[in-house]
Amino acid sequence: xxxxxxxxxxxxxxxxxxxxxxxxxxxxxxxxxxxxxxxxxxxxxxxxxxxxxxxxxxxxxxxxxxxxxxxxxxxxxxxxxxxxxxxxxxxxxxxxxxxxxxxxxxxxxxxxxxxxxxxxxxxxxxxxxxxxxxxxxxxxxxxxxxxxxxxxxxxxxxxxxxxxxxxxxxxxxxxxxxxxxxxxxxxxxxxxxxxxxxxxxxxxxxxxxxxxxxxxxxxxxxxxxxxxxxxxxxxxxxxxxxxxxxxxxxxxxxxxxxxxxxxxxxxxxxxxxxxxxxxxxxxxxxxxxxxxxxxxxxxxxxxxxxxxxxxxxxxxxxxxxxxxxxxxxxxxxxxxxxxxxxxxxxxxxxxxxxxxxxxxxxxxxxxxxxxxxxxxxxxxxxxxxxxxxxxxxxxxxxxxxxxxxxxxxxxxxxxxxxxxxxxxxxxxxxxxxxxxxxxxxxxxxxxxxxxxxxxxxxxxxxxxxxxx
Amino acid sequence: xxxxxxxxxxxxxxxxxxxxxxxxxxxxxxxxxxxxxxxxxxxxxxxxxxxxxxxxxxxxxxxxxxxxxxxxxxxxxxxxxxxxxxxxxxxxxxxxxxxxxxxxxxxxxxxxxxxxxxxxxxxxxxxxxxxxxxxxxxxxxxxxxxxxxxxxxxxxxxxxxxxxxxxxxxxxxxxxxxxxxxxxxxxxxxxxxxxxxxxxxxxxxxxxxxxxxxxxxxxxxxxxxxxxxxxxxxxxxxxxxxxxxxxxxxxxxxxxxxxxxxxxxxxxxxxxxxxxxxxxxxxxxxxxxxxxxxxxxxxxxxxxxxxxxxxxxxxxxxxxxxxxxxxxxxxxxxxxxxxxxxxxxxxxxxxxxxxxxxxxxxxxxxxxxxxxxxxxxxxxxxxxxxxxxxxxxxxxxxxxxxxxxxxxxxxx
Numbered sequence: 001x002x003x004x005x006x007x008x009x010x011x012x013x014x015x016x017x018x019x020x021x022x023x024x025x026x027x028x029x030x031x032x033x034x035x036x037x038x039x040x041x042x043x044x045x046x047x048x049x050x051x052x053x054x055x056x057x058x059x060x061x062x063x064x065x066x067x068x069x070x071x072x073x074x075x076x077x078x079x080x081x082x083x084x085x086x087x088x089x090x091x092x093x094x095x096x097x098x099x100x101x102x103x104x105x106x107x108x109x110x111x112x113x114x115x116x117x118x119x120x121x122x123x124x125x126x127x128x129x130x131x132x133x134x135x136x137x138x139x140x141x142x143x144x145x146x147x148x149x150x151x152x153x154x155x156x157x158x159x160x161x162x163x164x165x166x167x168x169x170x171x172x173x174x175x176x177x178x179x180x181x182x183x184x185x186x187x188x189x190x191x192x193x194x195x196x197x198x199x200x201x202x203x204x205x206x207x208x209x210x211x212x213x214x215x216x217x218x219x220x221x222x223x224x225x226x227x228x229x230x231x232x233x234x235x236x237x238x239x240x241x242x243x244x245x246x247x248x249x250x251x252x253x254x255x256x257x258x259x260x261x262x263x264x265x266x267x268x269x270x271x272x273x274x275x276x277x278x279x280x281x282x283x284x285x286x287x288x289x290x291x292x293x294x295x296x297x298x299x300x301x302x303x304x305x306x307x308x309x310x311x312x313x314x315x316x317x318x319x320x321x322x323x324x325x326x327x328x329x330x331x332x333x334x335x336x337x338x339x340x341x342x343x344x345x346x347x348x349x350x351x352x353x354x355x356x357x358x359x360x361x362x363x364x365x366x367x368x369x370x371x372x373x374x375x376x377x378x379x380x381x382x383x384x385x386x387x388x389x390x391x392x393x394x395x396x397x398x399x400x401x402x403x404x405x406x407x408x409x410x411x412x413x414x415x416x417x418x419x420x421x422x423x424x425x426x427x428x429x430x431x432x433x434x435x436x437x438x439x440x441x442x443x444x445x446x447x448x449x450x451x452x453x454x455x456x457x458x459x460x461x462x463x464x465x466x467x468x
Numbered sequence: 469x470x471x472x473x474x475x476x477x478x479x480x481x482x483x484x485x486x487x488x489x490x491x492x493x494x495x496x497x498x499x500x501x502x503x504x505x506x507x508x509x510x511x512x513x514x515x516x517x518x519x520x521x522x523x524x525x526x527x528x529x530x531x532x533x534x535x536x537x538x539x540x541x542x543x544x545x546x547x548x549x550x551x552x553x554x555x556x557x558x559x560x561x562x563x564x565x566x567x568x569x570x571x572x573x574x575x576x577x578x579x580x581x582x583x584x585x586x587x588x589x590x591x592x593x594x595x596x597x598x599x600x601x602x603x604x605x606x607x608x609x610x611x612x613x614x615x616x617x618x619x620x621x622x623x624x625x626x627x628x629x630x631x632x633x634x635x636x637x638x639x640x641x642x643x644x645x646x647x648x649x650x651x652x653x654x655x656x657x658x659x660x661x662x663x664x665x666x667x668x669x670x671x672x673x674x675x676x677x678x679x680x681x682x683x684x685x686x687x688x689x690x691x692x693x694x695x696x697x698x699x700x701x702x703x704x705x706x707x708x709x710x711x712x713x714x715x716x717x718x719x720x721x722x723x724x725x726x727x728x729x730x731x732x733x734x735x736x737x738x739x740x741x742x743x744x745x746x747x748x749x750x751x752x753x754x755x756x757x758x759x760x761x762x763x764x765x766x767x768x769x770x771x772x773x774x775x776x777x778x779x780x781x782x783x784x785x786x787x788x789x790x791x792x793x794x795x796x797x798x799x800x801x802x803x804x805x806x807x808x809x810x811x812x813x814x815x816x817x818x819x820x821x822x823x824x825x826x827x828x829x830x831x832x833x834x835x836x837x838x839x840x841x842x843x844x845x846x847x848x849x850x851x852x853x854x855x856x857x858x859x860x861x862x863x864x865x866x867x868x869x870x871x872x873x874x875x876x877x878x879x880x
Contacts, residue, residue, distance in 0.1 A: 049842065050842065120814070447568045450632055451569060465611035
């Protein structure tokens with residue numbers, strides 16, 4: 001049977017798959033999310049196999065099938081055992097105290113008890129969390145991917161930045177699945193805080209603006225996921241805050257690849273600098289206020305661990321977005337102030353404050369002290385810290401000799417962490433291989449050996465009941 | 469969950485005949501494509517194969533006929549089918565290996581049966597357990613006899629550590645023979661175990677012992693199968709490893725509920741074997757076109773360059789064998805997974821999950837490798853025989869009907 005050949009260029013096929021995949025990720029069901037991630041992985045595979053260095057590219061992006069597999073596992077668990085959905089559902093411990101007072105709810109049981117349903121439900125939550133974290137470079141196995149360019153040549157540097165986007169979409173839309181399980185939220189918080197710190201350090205240590213922007217998208221996605229994990233604001237508000245911050249960086253990254261469109265002209269550059277700073281500040285502010293001052297107490301560790309990357313990321317944005325040089329003798333009017341860039345800037349500017357207003361209308365409350373303290377890192381980023389970090393040249397690239405000390409520190413810290421993580425993962429993999437090696441050598445293929453093996457199992461079958 | 473169109477009752481009722489009929493059709497097409505010009509008596513060869521395949525297809529459609537003695541007979545018939553052409557050395561070697569192991573396994577099991585009959589005074593399983601429950605015989609005697617009597621079933625199911633024969637079978641036997649032999653041997657294994665455990669609830673100690681043994685066997689089959697799946701070097705052997713995992717699924721189902729027919733919610737053993745027949749047919753045909761050593765960055769095989777949609781049809785069978793989402797095989801894996809916590813075997817559920825993840829990942833990787841990477845070279849001039857491609861379409865189409873039937877059953 002010969003069907004008519006469809007000759008769709010891989011770039012278009014990949015783009016269609018990736019777009020559809022991201023759209024499916026915005027739906028609430030786990031199966032849709034798994035299909036969405038499969039499509040994103042398929043897009044990267046289609047792009048990678050069409051390149052001249054396909055061997056390297058296919059190996060580089062092969063890990064993208066792990067996150068959908070994790071989601072499939074979670075979806076399969078819920079399909080096989082629908083009662084798992086009720087495991088961590090809140091159960092009223094008594095009648096309501098009146099028409100206004102709601103009933104008290106029993107605390108969720110810990111998964112360390114012997115009930116297998118708790119373990120299975122926790123496993124499903126961990127699988128969803130794994131998928132989200134791995135796509136956000138928050139797990140050791142995929143940590144360095146934002147350093148790499150994507151597998152489609154013209155838009156490659158931008159493509160990598162959609163992976164943290166998918167990671168956040170998974171964690172946001174599937175939040176009811178993974179945030180309900182005890183311990184999973186704590187694990188997520190730890191992993192995400194670590195990812196925030198590393199992403200900010202790596203963004204600082206990269207000299208090119210495109211690489212820095214990719215890491216800032218990772219940083220924004222991890223920050224927004226922290227909002228979801230800690231339930232600081234409603235999921236929709238967190239998504240809007242994330243959209244303002246990460247969306248702004250994505251637009252800036254895309255514009256950087258198309259004639260540096262957000263840095264054309266002094267006014268537009270200043271506008272973008274402020275818009276991006278405000279969006280980032282809006283995202284970080286509720287999180288810092290909640291982490292540092294929850295329960296009317298000051299939590300210095302949480303506050304400073306988060307405040308440091310917030311300060312660094314804000315400083316980086318203000319410092320690196322500089323006006324691009326005009327090399328043409330006569331620039332077109334549209335190039336001097338691109339309309340799309342202005343629209344993007346306006347959306348970035350408005351999204352953060354609008355989300356905060358929405359959160360406030362939904363009952364989000366911050367004490368004045370917490371609010372002021374949470375604002376401090378962002379204000380410090382504007383001045384004076386911004387002056388301490390050298391500015392890049394007009395092309396957006398940091399000079400080789402600029403600020404070698406702090407950059408070297410950030411670089412070596414990031415590299416040390418990734419090397420340790422990689423060695424740890426390699427050690428675990430080698431132990432697993434060593435344990436699995438006998439399975440490979442289980443049979444040599446000789447018929448005599450099969451018979452000996454059968455006799456061995458028969459003897460075991462005779463002995464096992466006696467040993468029982 | 470999408471609720472599909474409800475199917476008429478006769479469609480769901482006749483689904484168990486669909487798979488063997490479609491598989492017979494596919495086998496005929498494959499046989500036609502593989503007919504060799506130097507065959508002196510092609511009609512005789514075809515008649516022998518046909519006369520053997522038809523009874524095997526009947527057994528798949530109607531597994532209730534498989535009493536232990538008939539299970540041995542069916543196994544013998546399968547070995548005879550494999551050995552019928554002495555010029556086909558790889559297939560004959562497979563026949564010898566399987567016969568070698570099955571003879572010993574049946575001998576051990578019949579020894580166990582004889583011991584049980586001596587201990588209980590009856591050769592019927594249903595009468596043995598109440599007699600043994602009187603505790604007139606020593607534990608060591610009946611427990612050893614019971615363990616031995618199950619050996620043939622474990623070997624026939626082909627779960628690890630007996631996963632050598634499905635690998636050898638799909639590697640060495642012809643594409644139209646291997647799925648039938650695998651399905652009937654595994655079906656015979658399942659029937660052997662079910663018949664031997666008939667009425668075992670009457671003797672609680674024996675039921676507990678059997679559950680422990682089957683739990684151990686299924687854990688070994690699932691974990692061992694998952695571990696070896698990644699080490700298989702040839703695509704045909706990967707199909708064999710996936711088939712061996714199906715045996716592990718039956719064991720897990722029996723470990724959860726020893727007296728309940730596995731996959732009872734999805735048509736029982738008949739539809740399970742029918743599904744495996746179809747999926748293995750598609751998968752083994754596909755595997756013959758896949759390169760053994762090519763990396764993912766090398767160009768696609770002939771089938772995928774000339775007829776990519778036919779390759780997709782074959783890939784559907786492979787995915788269904790692995791239980792990938794959107795395939796009928798998924799329902800079988802979900803069925804077994806659902807049974808484990810219900811019957812207090814949650815530990816085995818982890819084994820099922822591990823095996824499913826390994827199977828799905830390997831199948832997806834295999835399909836990616838099959839598509840390879842385009843290198844700009846023109847498609848090969850010689851086409852893949854039409855009958856082979858039709859066989860792949862037939863198996864995948866039948867699998868889709870099976871999916872429809874099960875989806876409709878679930879929705880209803």
